[in-house]
Amino acid sequence: MEESDLRSVLGEGHPAFRARQIFSAIYGQNRSDVAQITSLPLAVRNHLAETCESGYPSVQSKYQSIDGTCRYLLSLPKDGRTVETVLMPEESRDTICISTQVGCPVDCKFCLTALMGLERNLTAGEIVAQVLYVAREHKLDASSGQLNLVMMGMGEPLLNLENVLKATRILTSKEGPGISPRRITLSTSGIIPKMEELGRAAVRPRLAISLNASNEEQRRELMPITRKYHLKDLMEACRAYPLRPWERLTFEYVLLGGVNDSDADARRVVGLLGNLKAKVNLIALNPGPGIPFETPAPERVESFQNIVRRVIPCFVRKPRGRDIYAACGQLKRVSNKEAAGLNDLISIDESLYPR
Numbered sequence: 001m002e003e004s005d006l007r008s009v010l011g012e013g014h015p016a017f018r019a020r021q022i023f024s025a026i027y028g029q030n031r032s033d034v035a036q037i038t039s040l041p042l043a044v045r046n047h048l049a050e051t052c053e054s055g056y057p058s059v060q061s062k063y064q065s066i067d068g069t070c071r072y073l074l075s076l077p078k079d080g081r082t083v084e085t086v087l088m089p090e091e092s093r094d095t096i097c098i099s100t101q102v103g104c105p106v107d108c109k110f111c112l113t114a115l116m117g118l119e120r121n122l123t124a125g126e127i128v129a130q131v132l133y134v135a136r137e138h139k140l141d142a143s144s145g146q147l148n149l150v151m152m153g154m155g156e157p158l159l160n161l162e163n164v165l166k167a168t169r170i171l172t173s174k175e176g177p178g179i180s181p182r183r184i185t186l187s188t189s190g191i192i193p194k195m196e197e198l199g200r201a202a203v204r205p206r207l208a209i210s211l212n213a214s215n216e217e218q219r220r221e222l223m224p225i226t227r228k229y230h231l232k233d234l235m236e237a238c239r240a241y242p243l244r245p246w247e248r249l250t251f252e253y254v255l256l257g258g259v260n261d262s263d264a265d266a267r268r269v270v271g272l273l274g275n276l277k278a279k280v281n282l283i284a285l286n287p288g289p290g291i292p293f294e295t296p297a298p299e300r301v302e303s304f305q306n307i308v309r310r311v312i313p314c315f316v317r318k319p320r321g322r323d324i325y326a327a328c329g330q331l332k333r334v335s336n337k338e339a340a341g342l343n344d345l346i347s348i349d350e351s352l353y354p355r
């Protein structure tokens with residue numbers, strides 16, 4: 001709930017500051033149990049406890065990677081469904097990767113979450129709660145300026161835009177966690193009309209686009225959503241996107257060995273993005289059961305990057321937590337036990353991704 005929602009729940013006859021006081025206790029001081037906010041009159045606490053749901057999701061499982069990454073399988077109080085939230089600590093900053101839907105309706109051929117289909121959208125509260133939970137668990141100070149959020153967990157955020165924007169307003173609120181919108185990034189498979197809506201929002205995260213292919217036909221194969229939202233129109237929507245002065249678009253590109261990782265692909269990517277204010281993040285495929293693609297050879301990744309970065313800043317995203325199935329595209333409630341038999345699939349090339 002935002003302050004305005006709290007005001008309407010409270011109804012008449014409360015001092016003007018009351019809604020803000022509740023908002024800042026829950027989201028700013030990270031107090032999950034309304035009954036424990038003793039600065040509130042007892043009648044207000046009782047009223048809130050009767051009319052609203054408060055509290056954190058509960059942890060179903062927690063997996064700790066050798067690289068420090070921590071993957072949580074969180075069970076939602078509403079109906080017991082589970083989502084994944086991942087913390088990736090680094091020396092100078094922490095990144096929390098949050099989910100926006102249970103499962104995902106977009107059928108990308110290289111992604112494990114796709115195999116679940118869509119179960120439901122998350123509420124704004126369930127999106128915010130993932131951050132509050134991890135922040136409390138790991139004693140992270142959200143307003144420190146060292147916490148980044150990426151909406152790159154389960155789900156397609158632009159198919160749940162209303163709740164994603166509400167969660168963003170809460171997370172960035174000065175009375176709440178106070179995270180800068182510059183430190184929040186939303187990644188989309190390219191839902192064009194929703195990109196336009198996002199661009200109009202006053203408070204919004206940065207935008208990342210999962211490009212993943214270098215031409216229309218290839219993208220249709222890998223991301224069937226391209227049949228509805230054509231690559232050509234997606235690039236047009238990117239050109240029209242209202243960037244803030246400090247902002248550039250991020251393009252993610254999952255490299256699939258022998259499929260979209262050739263030098264010719266790299267040159268076509270340059271052709272697509274050359275005139276945009278953009279950067280490119282390359283992700284070598286994180287493998288998974290039922291995913292019919294291979295991780296490219298390190299030389300391929302290097303060669304692809306070298307071609308793109310002559311024109312556009314281009315980075316290789318370090319895989320985090322592959323050993324615990326926490327890396328991009330691996331979120332599908334796979335337990336460590338299930339994953340154990342698959343470890344031979346997962347080879348991390350240390351020369352390519354130095355720690």
Ligand code: SAH
Pocket residue numbers: 104110111112151152153154155156157187188189209210212252253254283284285286287288291328329330
């Ligand atoms: N649904 C949104 C955000 C979640 S996916 C989107 O698709 O953008 C986050 C990123 O993980 C996307 O860029 C996606 O292309 C990438 N990804 C999906 N499956 C992957 C895999 N198996 N290996 C590496 N990256 C993957």
Ligand code: SF4
Pocket residue numbers: 104105106107108111112113114153154155156188189210329
């Ligand atoms: Fe959904 Fe993103 Fe996975 Fe595609 S890559 S299926 S949009 S989560």
